Amino acid sequence: MIVYGGTLSPFVRKTLAAAAEKGIEVESKPTRFGQPDPEFDAVSPFRKIPALRDGDFTVCDSSAIIHYFEATKPEPALIPAEARERAMVIWFDEFADTIMVAAAGPMFFNRVVAPLLKMQGDEEAAKKGEKALEPVLDYLESLAPEPGEFLVGGKLSLADIAVASPFANLRHLQFDLSRWPRTMAWSEAMLARPSFAAMVARESKMFGR
Ligand SMILES: N[C@@H](CCC(=O)N[C@@H](CS)C(=O)NCC(=O)O)C(=O)O
Known part of the structure; x- marks a missing residue:
């Protein structure tokens, strides 16, 4: 594949x-x-x-x-069968793909991707994204599990993977997460999993880090 x-x-x-x-x-x-x-x-x-x-x-x-x-390949399952758990996993996947990325995306594109492409970034759009990200991080802070624990049903699922992924972009932006300590600790633990770690380390090298 x-x-x-x-x-x-x-x-x-x-x-x-x-x-x-x-x-x-x-x-x-x-x-x-x-x-x-x-x-x-x-x-x-x-x-x-x-x-x-x-x-x-x-x-x-x-x-x-x-x-x-x-x-x-049903096992290990990333999408639970139980009705409420499945609904919550789909919600977090959708939340990450739309609400989170809609906020973090303009920051990442205009401050990181545009310079890589030798384009002029739109700082106004980046600032708007930064403002839009605050309530998103407040929401996550209200429900962030302990590091190494999971968003739905006490088990790793697509919810954790989808929500953690944009935090690598925030890392590349050197975005300060200290106002959201629970979210910071949980997302760092997720990005330290072998499924993410080597990939994110390769990305960081592109920025000389
Ligand atoms: N909902 C889609 C979003 C895909 C998407 O928007 N990808 C962006 C990159 S982050 C893209 O391909 N942008 C190029 C373009 O829009 O031309 C998914 O989950 O895969």
Whole structure:
């Protein structure tokens, strides 16, 4: 199986961490922003990352890919069967993909990605994102588990992986999380898991850290 997209994307990182937690071997294939690439275009019609190829099957969107992993290799489960737990896992996945990334994304793009691409970042948009992130972190602080524990049902799930992934982007931004100590400790423990650690360390090297 091939997962297309560079791991600086929280969605790609989440997908690869989920594969690692499930013991699914995937080849990670970064794509080049804005460059023509017929192989990638065939898999991702809107050029969004991540995208997956498994033989003659292709699909994009991190959640769709992880649901595919879950159905093809049910154990260890990342999406619980019990109704309330499953609903909460889907909520945290959606919360991370939309509310969290909508806030952190503009900061990351304009302060980190734009300079890498030799583009002028939009600092106003980054500041707006920073403001929008505060209630998101307040919400997480109100429910953050102890480090090494999990958001739903006392067990690692897609919820933890999806919510932890954008914290690597905040790390690359050198974003100060000290106002949210429980969230900081929990997210650091998640990013220290083998499923994330080597990937995030490789990303950090891109920034000379
Ligand atoms: N809901 C999608 C979001 C995918 C997405 O927006 N990826 C961004 C990278 S973080 C992307 O491909 N951006 C390139 C573009 O919009 O052209 C998922 O979960 O995979």
